[in-house]
Amino acid sequence: MIAAPDRTPLTRDFFDRPVLEVAPDLLGRVLVRNTPEGPIELRLTEVEAYDGPNDPGSHAYRSRTARNDVMFGPPGHAYVYFTYGMWHCLNLVCGQEGTASGVLLRAGEITKGADLTRKRRLSARNDKELAKGPARLATALDVDRALNGTDVCASPDSPLAILSGTPTPRDQVRNGPRTGVAGEGGVHPWRYWTVNDPTVSPYRPHAPRRRST
DNA sequence: CAGTCGATTCACT
DNA sequence: GTGAATCGACTGA
Numbered sequence: 503m504i505a506a507p508d509r510t511p512l513t514r515d516f517f518d519r520p521v522l523e524v525a526p527d528l529l530g531r532v533l534v535r536n537t538p539e540g541p542i543e544l545r546l547t548e549v550e551a552y553d554g555p556n557d558p559g560s561h562a563y564r565s566r567t568a569r570n571d572v573m574f575g576p577p578g579h580a581y582v583y584f585t586y587g588m589w590h591c592l593n594l595v596c597g598q599e600g601t602a603s604g605v606l607l608r609a610g611e612i613t614k615g616a617d618l619t620r621k622r623r624l625s626a627r628n629d630k631e632l633a634k635g636p637a638r639l640a641t642a643l644d645v646d647r648a649l650n651g652t653d654v655c656a657s658p659d660s661p662l663a664i665l666s667g668t669p670t671p672r673d674q675v676r677n678g679p680r681t682g683v684a685g686e687g688g689v690h691p692w693r694y695w696t697v698n699d700p701t702v703s704p705y706r707p708h709a710p711r712r713r714s715t
Numbered sequence: 716c717a718g719t720c721g722a723t724t725c726a727c728t
Numbered sequence: 729g730t731g732a733a734t735c736g737a738c739t740g741a
Contacts, residue, residue: 550722560722564739565738567738568737569736569738583737584736584737585721585722585735585736586720586721586723586733586734587733587735588723588724588733588734588735591722591723625724625726635723636722636723637724641724680722681722681723683722684720684721684722710720711719712731
């Protein structure tokens with residue numbers, strides 16, 4: 503008999519810790535996305551930590567701007583950004599206010615509302631690919647900048663929330679370099695994933711863009 | 716204010 | 729494995 507996942511929302515205190523503590527602790531948690539068409543739920547299998555102003559790979563490395571403002575705010579809120587002219591990525595803010603650290607939610611297993619996600623992820627060849635990668639995850643859950651700043655600890659009925667779920671045991675957590683992170687930031691082994699989970703995205707080193715014109 | 720490039724994904728060879 | 733798609737934020741002049 504397997505215990506049902508805990509549906510209690512994670513507390514603000516959960517996120518009010520150093521980001522390198524929070525990140526591996528997020529694996530196995532349940533992300534809830536309440537849409538007008540119904541709820542979607544996802545069990546997290548892969549995340550990456552971004553350590554604010556100390557981290558060359560972080561959006562908060564240089565300065566506080568309109569885009570990264572939410573990262574400087576209180577923990578337990580969603581930071582959503584737009585990239586490559588077409589994709590969104592979802593992060594959860596960690597550490598005390600002003601720390602500007604966060605965790606990128608990179609992949610997970612859809613555990614509810616798969617039919618809703620398939621309509622948005624037409625290129626997915628199977629259900630393992632529905633949320634395999636940060637932009638795919640955001641697409642599957644219909645997450646865009648309208649959700650930037652959402653408090654994910656507030657209520658399981660809010661547009662975006664995170665529940666305690668069943669934390670992945672530490673002996674099933676692996677870590678290594680972050681995907682697609684350039685320069686000095688690429689050396690930190692701050693990507694965490696669930697071992698042998700088929701929904702985890704493949705590792706890819708940073709690829710410098712080829713010159714145009 | 717123009718140039719550069721991105722915490723990526725997809726189609727195609 | 730390679731290259732295109734696509735646009736807005738950020739940087740530096």
